[in-house]
Amino acid sequence: MKRETKIEGKIWCITDEKGNLIDDIDTDMIFHNSHLHITDINEMGKYAFGNLKGWEDFSKRAKKGDILVVGKNFGAGSSRQQAVDCFIALGISAILAKSFGAIYKRNCINSGLPILEYPEDVKIGDTGDKVLVDFKTGEIKNLTKNLFIHAKPFSKVQMEIYQAGNLFNFGKK
Amino acid sequence: MGKTIIEKIFQKHTKDEVSPGKTIWIDLDVRSARDFGGPNVVKHYEREYGDTPLENPEKTFFTFDLVAPPKNIKYAVNQSICRRFAKKYNIKVYDVDAGIGSHVLMEEGIIKPGVTAVGTDSHYNIVGAIGAFGQGMGDVDITFIFKTGKNWFEVPETVKINIKGKYEYPVTAKDVTLYILKEIKTSFALGRAIEFYGSAVENMKLYERITLCSMVTEMGGIVGFIPINKEVENEIKSFTGKNDFEVINSDTDAKYEKEITIDISGIKPQIAAPPHPHNVFNVDDLKGEKVDTIYIGSCTNGRTEDIETVAKILNGKKVKEGVILSIVPATKRVYRELLEKNILSQLFETGAIILNPSCAGCAEGHVGMTGEGDISLNTSNRNFPGKQGKGKTFLVSPAVAAASAITGEITSPELFM
Numbered sequence: 057m058k059r060e061t062k063i064e065g066k067i068w069c070i071t072d073e074k075g076n077l078i079d080d081i082d083t084d085m086i087f088h089n090s091h092l093h094i095t096d097i098n099e100m101g102k103y104a105f106g107n108l109k110g111w112e113d114f115s116k117r118a119k120k121g122d123i124l125v126v127g128k129n130f131g132a133g134s135s136r137q138q139a140v141d142c143f144i145a146l147g148i149s150a151i152l153a154k155s156f157g158a159i160y161k162r163n164c165i166n167s168g169l170p171i172l173e174y175p176e177d178v179k180i181g182d183t184g185d186k187v188l189v190d191f192k193t194g195e196i197k198n199l200t201k202n203l204f205i206h207a208k209p210f211s212k213v214q215m216e217i218y219q220a221g222n223l224f225n226f227g228k229k
Numbered sequence: 230m231g232k233t234i235i236e237k238i239f240q241k242h243t244k245d246e247v248s249p250g251k252t253i254w255i256d257l258d259v260r261s262a263r264d265f266g267g268p269n270v271v272k273h274y275e276r277e278y279g280d281t282p283l284e285n286p287e288k289t290f291f292t293f294d295l296v297a298p299p300k301n302i303k304y305a306v307n308q309s310i311c312r313r314f315a316k317k318y319n320i321k322v323y324d325v326d327a328g329i330g331s332h333v334l335m336e337e338g339i340i341k342p343g344v345t346a347v348g349t350d351s352h353y354n355i356v357g358a359i360g361a362f363g364q365g366m367g368d369v370d371i372t373f374i375f376k377t378g379k380n381w382f383e384v385p386e387t388v389k390i391n392i393k394g395k396y397e398y399p400v401t402a403k404d405v406t407l408y409i410l411k412e413i414k415t416s417f418a419l420g421r422a423i424e425f426y427g428s429a430v431e432n433m434k435l436y437e438r439i440t441l442c443s444m445v446t447e448m449g450g451i452v453g454f455i456p457i458n459k460e461v462e463n464e465i466k467s468f469t470g471k472n473d474f475e476v477i478n479s480d481t482d483a484k485y486e487k488e489i490t491i492d493i494s495g496i497k498p499q500i501a502a503p504p505h506p507h508n509v510f511n512v513d514d515l516k517g518e519k520v521d522t523i524y525i526g527s528c529t530n531g532r533t534e535d536i537e538t539v540a541k542i543l544n545g546k547k548v549k550e551g552v553i554l555s556i557v558p559a560t561k562r563v564y565r566e567l568l569e570k571n572i573l574s575q576l577f578e579t580g581a582i583i584l585n586p587s588c589a590g591c592a593e594g595h596v597g598m599t600g601e602g603d604i605s606l607n608t609s610n611r612n613f614p615g616k617q618g619k620g621k622t623f624l625v626s627p628a629v630a631a632a633s634a635i636t637g638e639i640t641s642p643e644l645f646m
């Protein structure tokens with residue numbers, strides 16, 4: 057199966073009350089440690105952002121194919137895979153961040169969840185905007201506002217793991 | 230061209246050419262999973278690889294430290310899942326009596342200078358304190374490594390942090406660490422390796438280096454190194470009595486992405502208020518705030534010397550009524566040292582609760598949790614809202630924690646000098 061290297065979807069900008077993207081969202085805000093015993097991925101979606109102020113009901117609002125837009129150091133904190141899997145469970149199709157926590161970044165790549173890092177000083181758009189993301193070139197196009205943003209494209213390993221589905225399948229090739 | 234410490238360690242573990250930004254494949258000398266993450270590793274392994282053997286079971290370990298002994302059935306079940314898997318494949322288990330995995334593996338001489346080590350622990354980079362490369366990873370990565378012994382890494386850039394000035398008790402390595410965090414927050418070193426220079430850090434003893442290197446995670450860094458001197462080399466040797474390692478320092482012409490100098494002269498004891506470890510103030514600024522529960526321990530401040538400092542301040546005094554003071558040595562070895570020095574009985578008389586070696590008050594542990602409106606002082610490394618309950622968690626040094634235990638309020642240790 058060849059996976060799409062271009063996707064289109066509606067964005068969710070994870071912002072505070074003032075409308076600014078929230079930086080340093082850590083894994084306890086994404087998937088709280090009181091749910092760590094859950095190992096069935098289908099169970100995980102409903103806890104996504106369950107401990108992030110203002111976003112507790114995200115799982116009810118997000119639709120399959122939606123794209124997350126987040127600030128700096130997204131996914132800081134613990135190594136828990138559930139903080140990635142909960143978004144896969146919801147069908148989130150990509151995460152666009154100014155930067156990721158180091159472990160979180162690996163966990164996304166290894167699970168085949170597309171992530172891109174975009175420059176700190178640009179704005180991708182507002183919640184509800186439609187964007188087109190090209191993993192190969194790193195180009196993000198905001199179709200609603202007709203904006204172009206250049207993010208860092210997938211690395212070679214990232215693309216190979218993404219195409220294989222996850223790190224395990226990639227390793228068995 | 231010269232190489233930085235991480236580049237030199239990587240180069241010894243790969244055939245690929247190492248340079249920042251390149252993705253390379255690294256051989257991992259030590260792989261471990263703990264009671265958190267471990268059961269998922271087992272589950273992934275059995276699903277993906279069935280009954281086939283691991284690459285080098287003798288390089289593979291389980292360490293049960295997060296909830297040890299298990300406080301509930303779910304953790305008991307998870308630990309026994311790992312034990313069964315370990316038995317089947319002949320994997321060594323450091324069980325619930327041993328203490329914090331990263332510390333135990335350093336004490337056992339399994340993680341030593343120059344090696345590459347990974348585990349399901351986001352503070353695994355703490356082993357930078359002895360000049361080893363360590364990285365915390367998720368359970369997918371660790372499962373893959375259990376099977377193959379290697380993984381991909383993007384070689385990070387290295388940044389240089391020069392520390393200017395000196396510090397003196399009651400300012401400790403923890404205060405210096407918090408002060409650095411305050412200065413650089415998470416953006417200077419995010420995704421980078423850090424090398425620390427300057428006489429204040431280069432003269433740090435091993436337990437102090439552990440404190441600083443443990444919080445490289447909170448700085449957003451991959452791993453932090455401090456050049457290793459003879460004294461620290463001897464401390465590392467004293468763990469096992471063996472000399473079977475090579476210390477790797479950077480080349481004089483190594484290339485750093487950027488450099489910063491932080492002047493610590495005259496700093497006072499520091500405290501990190503929620504919601505972030507880098508939300509740092511002088512203890513004096515928050516002085517007098519009432520405290521409900523205090524946890525001294527964790528991979529950041531659970532060594533013998535840390536707890537000795539606490540005993541020195543509390544000596545002959547009592548923990549303020551209504552305050553819970555929990556003290557948790559990092560490992561069994563630390564526990565024994567404290568027993569032998571008679572420190573535990575001293576602390577017992579002050580009214581402190583002394584627990585068995587583990588992570589205890591970190592994450593999902595059973596120590597230092599808070600209810601609505603509670604204030605907790607904690608010597609560990611994270612104060613994110615909700616992590617330890619509904620109350621507020623402040624990060625401090627063992628000295629500040631001890632002084633505050635006596636008064637029941639946030640207090641600078643200067644008061645007890």
Ligand code: SF4
Nearest residue numbers: 352527528588591592
């Ligand atoms: S003490 Fe806390 S931060 Fe350190 S290894 Fe244990 S759980 Fe992780």
